[in-house]
Amino acid sequence: MTTLNIRAITPQDSGIILNFITELAVYEREPDAVLADETHIQKTLFCDAPKAFGLICERQSEDGSESVPIGFAIYFFNYSTWLGKHGLYLEDLYVTPEARGLGAGKSLLKHLAQIALDNDCGRYEWNVLRWNTPAIEFYEACGAKPLSEWVGYRMDREAMAAFASSED
Incomplete structure (x- = not known):
């Protein structure tokens, strides 16, 4: 039986987090998209007032002598005006390919669901x-439902700067 442990990230995890982010980018077919480095991770996730948080999933060795990081999740709290409550937004969840099937992804999702409940969140999104059919099937098996009526939009820094400084 595999023993898994979920814990909050620490500043010492910055290299592990960056490695997981890079592996995720490769999996999502965007290997050159990662601009973050360990300094960025330190400054954003471990500052005095972080706006995002993270978890590490570790697998215990057979003899219990060591913990091996096998996955991570990064999340933050948003707000629903309709519910009048915060929500928990999962930015990234990743489990190394060799550890898939051990329950790490489900353990991370469940841990985050409990964090959302503990913080009286009205949503977890x-x-x-x-x-990404494997992920979609996994999420639906956990009880998540796709949002079919919403389309995501994004502005990168260049678009934000252009828009913010544009004449009306």
Whole structure:
């Protein structure tokens, strides 16, 4: 039986987090999209007032002598005006390929659901790429439902700067 442990990230995990982010980017077919480095991770996730938080999933060795990081999740709290409550938004969830099937992804999702409940959140949301059938099937098996009426939009820094400085 595999023993898994979920814990909050620490500043010492910055390299592990960056490695997981890079592996996720490769999996999502965007290997060159990662601009973050360990300094960015330190400054954003471990500052005095972080706006995002993270979890590490570790697998215990057979003899219990060591813990091996096998996955992570990054999340933050948003707000629903209709519910008048915060929500928990899962930014990234990743489990290394060799550890898939051990229950790490489900353990991370369940841990986050409990964090959302403990914080009186009205929603727990995330996005998944349309082509990522294994993830979609996994999320639906956990009870998540796709949002079919919403379309995500994004501005990158260049678009934000152009828009913010544009004349009306």
